[in-house]
Amino acid sequence: MVRTFTYSNPSGLPWVVQKFGGTSVGKFLDKIANEVIKEYVKQNRLVVVCSARSGKDKQTGTTNRLIRAANDALKPGSKEYLDIVAALLEDHLAVAVEMIHDDEIRQELEDDIRSDCDKLKSFLEAAQIINEISPRSKDIIIGVGEKLSCRIVAAVLQDRDVDAQFVSLENIIDRDFEKLDQEFYDYLAKKMAHAVEQCGNKVPVVTGFFGIVPGSLLTSVGRGYTDLCAALTAVGLTAEELQIWKEVDGIFTADPRKVKSARLLPIITPEEASELTYYGSEVIHPFTMEQVIRSHIPIRIKNVENPRGQGTIIFPTDIVSKDGTATPPHSPKVLAENGYSLDLSRKYPTAVTIKDHVIVLNVHSNRKSVSHGFFAKIFSTLDRYGVVVDLISTSEVHVSMALGEDNLDKDLDHVIADLRVVGRVDVIKDLAILSLVGKQMKNMVGIAGMMFSTLASAGVNIEMISQGSSEINISCVIDERSSITAMNVIHDQLLSKRGKLVLPSVKLALE
Numbered sequence: 055m056v057r058t059f060t061y062s063n064p065s066g067l068p069w070v071v072q073k074f075g076g077t078s079v080g081k082f083l084d085k086i087a088n089e090v091i092k093e094y095v096k097q098n099r100l101v102v103v104c105s106a107r108s109g110k111d112k113q114t115g116t117t118n119r120l121i122r123a124a125n126d127a128l129k130p131g132s133k134e135y136l137d138i139v140a141a142l143l144e145d146h147l148a149v150a151v152e153m154i155h156d157d158e159i160r161q162e163l164e165d166d167i168r169s170d171c172d173k174l175k176s177f178l179e180a181a182q183i184i185n186e187i188s189p190r191s192k193d194i195i196i197g198v199g200e201k202l203s204c205r206i207v208a209a210v211l212q213d214r215d216v217d218a219q220f221v222s223l224e225n226i227i228d229r230d231f232e233k234l235d236q237e238f239y240d241y242l243a244k245k246m247a248h249a250v251e252q253c254g255n256k257v258p259v260v261t262g263f264f265g266i267v268p269g270s271l272l273t274s275v276g277r278g279y280t281d282l283c284a285a286l287t288a289v290g291l292t293a294e295e296l297q298i299w300k301e302v303d304g305i306f307t308a309d310p311r312k313v314k315s316a317r318l319l320p321i322i323t324p325e326e327a328s329e330l331t332y333y334g335s336e337v338i339h340p341f342t343m344e345q346v347i348r349s350h351i352p353i354r355i356k357n358v359e360n361p362r363g364q365g366t367i368i369f370p371t372d373i374v375s376k377d378g379t380a381t382p383p384h385s386p387k388v389l390a391e392n393g394y395s396l397d398l399s400r401k402y403p404t405a406v407t408i409k410d411h412v413i414v415l416n417v418h419s420n421r422k423s424v425s426h427g428f429f430a431k432i433f434s435t436l437d438r439y440g441v442v443v444d445l446i447s448t449s450e451v452h453v454s455m456a457l458g459e460d461n462l463d464k465d466l467d468h469v470i471a472d473l474r475v476v477g478r479v480d481v482i483k484d485l486a487i488l489s490l491v492g493k494q495m496k497n498m499v500g501i502a503g504m505m506f507s508t509l510a511s512a513g514v515n516i517e518m519i520s521q522g523s524s525e526i527n528i529s530c531v532i533d534e535r536s537s538i539t540a541m542n543v544i545h546d547q548l549l550s551k552r553g554k555l556v557l558p559s560v561k562l563a564l565e
């Protein structure tokens with residue numbers, strides 16, 4: 055039967071790429087279809103990019119379950135992976151039954167879900183027989199999550215009268231690449247745009263999983279790869295805007311769950327967004343920014359639960375957009391509201407963030423004076439085990455290094471044993487990195503002193519200080535138990551517009 059739909063994706067309108075994360079697809083699919091996609095498709099040519107479904111949170115989401123299934127298939131004789139596949143099949147079929155009213159659309163969707171799960175089961179069974187799952191095979195396994203999710207989203211859209219088409223990017227890479235570099239990203243952007251353009255007037259619903267990348271997707275890009283996929287699609291299409299839809303109104307001056315007075319930031323620079331993301335406020339995958347901003351495409355963070363909100367725009371404050379004009383929220387008023395101003399009297403940091411579950415390694419050299427090769431030995435040890443250092447503070451005979459929880463799966467006992475060759479090593483656990491971020495801070499003489507005295511007056515003990523590696527970030531390591539208190543006092547004293555920020559050297563007030 056040839057169907058006709060009320061909503062389609064006519065050519066001639068500007069491209070907008072919309073990315074929906076796993077929890078949004080899991081919890082708000084009706085809202086996404088009716089209040090977001092149907093509204094935007096009236097004025098834009100849309101691309102919808104989705105992650106694998108999550109129920110209540112990412113921890114129990116499809117991608118994590120698929121990773122567990124892959125790991126289980128490697129255990130000789132274990133059959134838990136079969137239960138995981140059966141549960142995934144059941145959950146996705148239940149969504150089809152609950153969400154799709156049209157019998158024909160639902161039947162087709164159910165068949166596709168069954169077929170994807172059957173193939174997954176056979177793949178895992180084969181892996182168990184040969185007792186091997188390479189990083190690439192693991193990528194193929196997790197990619198099933200995005201396929202199942204996008205099949206559901208495309209079917210729900212059709213059921214809600216939107217002419218949508220499922221697009222899998224699993225086979226778009228048809229050349230060998232050695233590494234994830236700009237040449238590879240440019241190639242991907244072109245391929246993604248091409249896949250989307252094949253959909254004509256249908257709204258493409260694209261899998262955030264994009265195939266076998268050099269070194270494997272999970273290790274080279276990591277979790278949250280759908281943001282990067284959406285970004286590269288936006289670049290390939292020279293889109294007007296990339297929208298990342300979340301369950302938060304945008305980027306705030308602090309985590310709104312932890313600081314009640316946190317303010318929504320109308321605009322933020324990509325550098326600031328990167329620092330915030332790296333140091334605990336994971337609103338967007340860090341690789342996303344660079345690709346989109348190179349092409350002068352603004353990124354907008356929006357809330358699926360509040361589609362009419364303005365959200366936060368991530369865009370450099372000092373360049374104009376690709377058509378030569380300033381982006382709409384890039385007005386002097388909005389910039390001033392955020393503290394971006396040429397008027398030196400009205401500046402303040404942009405946001406404060408906390409990264410929990412940090413450990414510090416202190417290495418004291420065996421020698422009492424300059425120790426030749428001390429640093430080289432430390433860094434080569436860290437490199438050998440793939441340990442990433444978040445913050446570092448050094449003297450000639452002493453190094454303190456803060457490591458994030460992403461290092462916990464590394465062989466830290468061996469790292470520490472090897473470091474003991476160069477000196478005494480202490481390990482301090484249950485710490486947090488507190489970072490104050492702001493593009494304007496480099497001109498704010500006295501801000502670091504104020505940050506540390508504010509923490510001291512709230513009784514927060516500072517374990518380690520690091521400033522200078524990035525001129526838009528001042529960070530310190532504190533006890534994890536004080537992290538909420540620390541974030542709140544810093545927010546009240548240095549970021550609240552109601553407070554007066556009087557820097558010692560300039561003595562100018564900020565309303």
Ligand SMILES: Nc1ncnc2c1ncn2[C@@H]1O[C@H](COP(=O)(O)OP(=O)(O)O)[C@@H](O)[C@H]1O
Pocket residue numbers: 075076077112299300301302304305306307308309310311330334335336337405407
């Ligand atoms: N500065 C910040 N601004 C906005 N959200 C922040 C910030 N710092 C931390 N967060 C947290 O990041 C989370 C990101 O939103 P959400 O859509 O729930 O995440 P995900 O899509 O990764 O599941 C929110 O729960 C929010 O509390």
Ligand SMILES: N[C@@H](CC(=O)OP(=O)(O)O)C(=O)O
Pocket residue numbers: 074075076077105106112117118199262276277278279280281
């Ligand atoms: N499903 C993948 C990809 C992704 O981007 O997820 P999300 O958009 O929900 O963070 C993951 O969990 O890593």
